[in-house]
Amino acid sequence: MEKTQVLVGLASCGIAAGAGKVYDKILDIRQAEKLDFSVKRTGCIGMCYREPLIEVIDATGSYLYGDVDENKALEIVEKHVKSGEPVKEYIVFTDLFKTEDNEFIEGQVKIALRNCGVIDPEDINEYETRGGYKAISGLVEGKVTPEAVIQNVIDSGIRGRGGGGFPTGTKWKFAYNSKSDVKYIICNADEGDPGAFMDRSVLEGDPHSVLEGMTIAAYAIGASDGVIYCRAEYPLAIKRLNIAIEQSKKKGYLGKNIFGKEGFNFDIYVKEGAGAFVCGEETALMASVEGKRGMPRKRPPFPAVSGLWKQPTNINNVETFANIPSIILNGPQSFNCYGTEKSKGTKVFALTGKIKRGGLVEVPMGITIREVIFKLGGGIQNNKKFKAVQMGGPSGGCIPEFLADTIIDYDSVNATGAIMGSGGMVVMDETTCMVDMARFFLDFTQKESCGKCTFCRIGTKRMLEILTRICEGEGKEGDIEMLEELAVHIKNTSLCGLGQTAPNPVITSLKYFRNEFEAHINNKKCPAGTCKKLLTYTVIADKCTGCTVCAKNCSVNAISGERKQPHFINQDACIKCGVCYNKCKFEAISLT
């Protein structure tokens, strides 16, 4: 009989929730009691809402435990590992019986995330036992031609997972056709879209799949150098990538004459980004790798012709590369059997916001937004009403509830005005103000604009001023029209994707939630109750018991009243912090 295995999810989010302590605790118990079971660290298991997660695999099957702390870990080791009796109340998923979290896992198809949460990301041998490096070694040993590799990628139908959606195989073909002695492969790991963390999870959970994907690309287009441009905000991802690169080099999977093939040289190094959203744009990214300000340039020439150091360069996103080894090893049909006519395969989404079960999900293209949110995600927190979902981050838009049956593929999502983007899905309920959301994104793009194009630099600032004004109750007639006019100009006169898509969150919000803008401007009201300056807190005299809690907690002494008498809020002094509303036990404060 195999030894019982305990896996602890140790990606950034697990660690943030306290998985490090749980891991140490389990190791301590094993040592102290000289127990015979193996403990393994692994990457993101995906159920962020249940972190820290540990999985126990014994002779009877696998059991995933959620919300584990040190005490629960002790109990699980005591009862399950030692005595073989699973602790049912902490189990969130198992093959053996149904749990309330079953739907989260069952609706998924894992290709890019095939190893995340399964293997130890810091051990190359574990990657290899799961078929790792078999794709690239198969190509080299079988003397498969680069053309055939590219054809396979084209046949799989995979499109760029960073958000652009350009067919990956076609991109490779362009780079292959460019004649040069030196070519580069770049992996874009500058995941800047706020609200998305798919790439981080892949890098932390399965770095070798990205390295293998890049090596296959190098084989196909004839590149000798690879760069992974990773956000400096992801220290754990950078650490694990560097470990993975070291291990691959030792095994001869990177370096000179890879897999014994004379002249097949490929090296990868990690370049840390320095915190600029615009560097996710490919030409800006290359400028940054060259040590310059990360500003985009005009295309053409495209990177496939003249990229890094003016040499042909192929840039793909982390998730795209992570899919490649599986496509090569299992054939294009293993990928394109999922999806719709024009969008094949699966896509990873980071499901966050006001959702019950937030986390990382990989679903086949063609599934509807509603299925993802209500089936996998379990619906909205606190049983509030679903209002909209934001897709595509600062370049995307808010898709309203009545369009929730839209299927997820590049073209259907584009038709709503949002974009597929890199995979952020931020769910909003009735208490989220759409004007405030539009302002939030404009604030972001305005700060991140590199300043090269006038309309992007100044136009976004003007749009932000107008939106701020509306949120503060100073909106004027004509503001909406001015926003629309500016949006058109910014889109038309910007060089790169950042500017061209910056107005999207405003345009879609105006399209679907115009009434909220009008309520802010004309009635000076925020229907969602978010915009502070438009709120009024008043005491409901009938309900107030005169307990004085509100008055004691008011930091600006705006509440007055005698003990056991109804209190009164002085509106001129009130700073609308909401403390009285939250502290009142009798629901005697009304918010309008």
Add this chain to the structure above:
Amino acid sequence: METKIQGILDRYPAEKTENLIPILQDIQDHDGFLSQESVIEVSKYLKMPSSRIFGVATFYNQFRFTPLGKYHIQVCRGTACHVLGSVTVLDEVEKNIGVKAGQTSRDGMFSLEVVACIGACGLAPVIAINGNFHAKVTCESIKEILDNYRNQE
């Protein structure tokens, strides 16, 4: 000062100007910020005008030109955190330590920075203190967390 930076510079060949960003990152890791002196030092080494180095350094959000506090607080203002109330979180931290984002408290104890997204969206709202994440923070838990750091003194 000179010798400290020299150790970092020696790791990078002087003729490769593409190493500018990694050099600045290493210096900031070491000193906590980029001082005028260190930028001039780099400029001499790479034979690059210091104006150009400042041009690059100010372009990226990561680089700072003032020293950090002993405990560096990063408040995440990503979309998921925003939807779950990170504005209030930021207000609360600012009130608690008495400085605004981008500043360092007078006693040098805390510095505060707003970051776009630290990628822990599943645990929103999140703050990080010296790289340690604190998940699902509330106004009450912030007080507790910060008091814990104060008590360590």
